[in-house]
Amino acid sequence: MNLQEVQSAAIACIKTVATFIQEEAGKISNTDVETKSLNSLVTYVDKTAETLLVNGLSAIMPASVFLTEENTIEQGSGNYRWIIDPLDGTTNFIHQVPVYAISVALEKDGVIVIGIVYELNRNELFTAIKGGGAFLNNNMIQVKNNYLLANALIATGFPYYDFQQLDNYIRTLRFLMENTRGIRRLGSAAVDLCYTACGRFDAFFEYSLSPWDVAAGGLILQEAGGVVKDFSGGDNWLFGKEIAGGNANLLNDILNIINNSHS
Ligand code: IPD
Ligand code: CA
Ligand code: CA
Numbered sequence: 001m002n003l004q005e006v007q008s009a010a011i012a013c014i015k016t017v018a019t020f021i022q023e024e025a026g027k028i029s030n031t032d033v034e035t036k037s038l039n040s041l042v043t044y045v046d047k048t049a050e051t052l053l054v055n056g057l058s059a060i061m062p063a064s065v066f067l068t069e070e071n072t073i074e075q076g077s078g079n080y081r082w083i084i085d086p087l088d089g090t091t092n093f094i095h096q097v098p099v100y101a102i103s104v105a106l107e108k109d110g111v112i113v114i115g116i117v118y119e120l121n122r123n124e125l126f127t128a129i130k131g132g133g134a135f136l137n138n139n140m141i142q143v144k145n146n147y148l149l150a151n152a153l154i155a156t157g158f159p160y161y162d163f164q165q166l167d168n169y170i171r172t173l174r175f176l177m178e179n180t181r182g183i184r185r186l187g188s189a190a191v192d193l194c195y196t197a198c199g200r201f202d203a204f205f206e207y208s209l210s211p212w213d214v215a216a217g218g219l220i221l222q223e224a225g226g227v228v229k230d231f232s233g234g235d236n237w238l239f240g241k242e243i244a245g246g247n248a249n250l251l252n253d254i255l256n257i258i259n260n261s262h263s
Contacts, residue, residue, distance in 0.1 A: 001060070001061075003106075003113055003115070006060060006106065007127060007129060010060060010106070011118075011125065011127070012107060013052075013056030013060070014053070014104060016052070016056065017053055017086070017102060018120050019132045020048065020052060021100075021102070024097065025093065026044045026096055028045070028093070032045075033094055037092065038161040039091075041090050041094060043090070043093075045087060045093065046069070046086050046087045046090055048075075050068050050069070050070045050086035051073075051166055053068075053082075053084055053086055053102070053104065054073045054082075054084070057082050059073045061080055063079070063080060063151045065077060065080070066083075066084065067077040067081055067082070067084070068083075068084045068085075069084065069085050069086065070081075070210065079108065080107070082104060082105070082106055082107075083104075083106075083107060083215040084103070084105075084212055085103040085212035087102065088103045088188045088189060088191070088212075089101060089188035092185060092186075092187040092188065095175075097187065099186045100117075100119070100187075100188055100191075101117050101119045101188050101190045101191050102117070102118045103116070103117050103216045103217065104116045104117075105214070105219060108213070112219045112238070113129065114130075114192045114216075114219070115127065115215065115217065115220045115223075117216050117217055119191050124137060126194040126217075126220050128224075129174065130223070131223075133194065133223050134220045134223035135226035140226060141198040141199070142198075142222050142224055143196065143199055143224050143226040143247040144199035144202055145247060145249070146202050146247060147249045149250060150180065152203065153180065153182055153183075153255070154184070154203050154204070154205075155182050155183070155185070155186060155192040155201040155203070155204040155205075156183060156184075156193070156203065156204065157185060159188075159207070159208065162207070162208040165207055168262045168263065172205075172258050184201065188214060189204075189206055189213040189217065190216060191217075193228075194217050194220055196221055196226060196245055197221040197223075197224035202246055202247060202250050203244065203251060204245050205245075205258060206243060207209065207241060207242045208241055208242075209243055210241070211238050211239055218238065220236060221245045221246075225248075226246055226248070227245065227246065228244075231258050233255050244258065
């Protein structure tokens with residue numbers, strides 16, 4: 001199977017899992033919500049979706065291993081590794097806010113080669129294969145070619161459990177509030193990255209993220225002509241827990257603002 005065939009098979013699997021998730025939407029009661037750690041929520045929907053994805057993707061590539069948010073399978077290392085967030089935007093899902101996605105990436109020898117983010121409520125499928133461009137519902141997408149911070153719409157994720165950098169973060173927000181068109185917090189990092197990839201947002205930044213939040217969206221953003229960095233301007237955005245991505249014209253500005261906000 002080549003990567004295109006693997007991607008097509010993975011999309012079919014993801015669409016089946018999406019049907020399951022949407023069947024459960026609106027049915028979640030308080031007793032279904034488990035707290036993994038402060039404000040980090042999970043339900044049977046996240047776990048079942050993950051199991052369905054693991055089973056489906058294992059059938060496509062029997063020798064592959066997994067890195068998944070909900071730990072429903074042994075986490076492995078190997079040549080081909082799927083990095084999965086079965087439901088990115090769990091808090092939105094629980095509260096019936098219609099922004100959440102399935103995020104699936106495939107790594108080959110440590111390099112992300114496939115990214116798929118499926119936003120369930122707008123039926124938007126974002127895809128990329130390394131070196132092959134990025135697509136929204138099969139139409140090629142590009143980051144916005146905007147040079148002016150004053151015209152930029154910026155996405156972020158507000159800290160909700162790790163408050164160590166909160167003062168710096170708020171200084172960054174203040175500067176961006178005063179110098180851009182505005183800031184959005186959608187509640188799904190995967191969607192934030194894809195909205196940046198297709199030019200709806202100019203840039204996205206967040207700290208305390210995990211690899212499954214950013215693996216697929218990061219590749220999609222890069223393949224759409226964007227740049228993805230950690231806050232130091234390095235390339236450790238997958239495991240480094242800090243990510244800033246956007247069009248190349250503005251990303252340096254965003255990184256400078258983040259770093260100048262550090263006391
Ligand atoms: C969360 C979402 C959210 C981000 C959090 C993530 P989850 O993922 O991506 O936008 O701010 O940091 O943990 O828990 O809904 O899969
Ligand atoms: Ca997530
Ligand atoms: Ca999740």
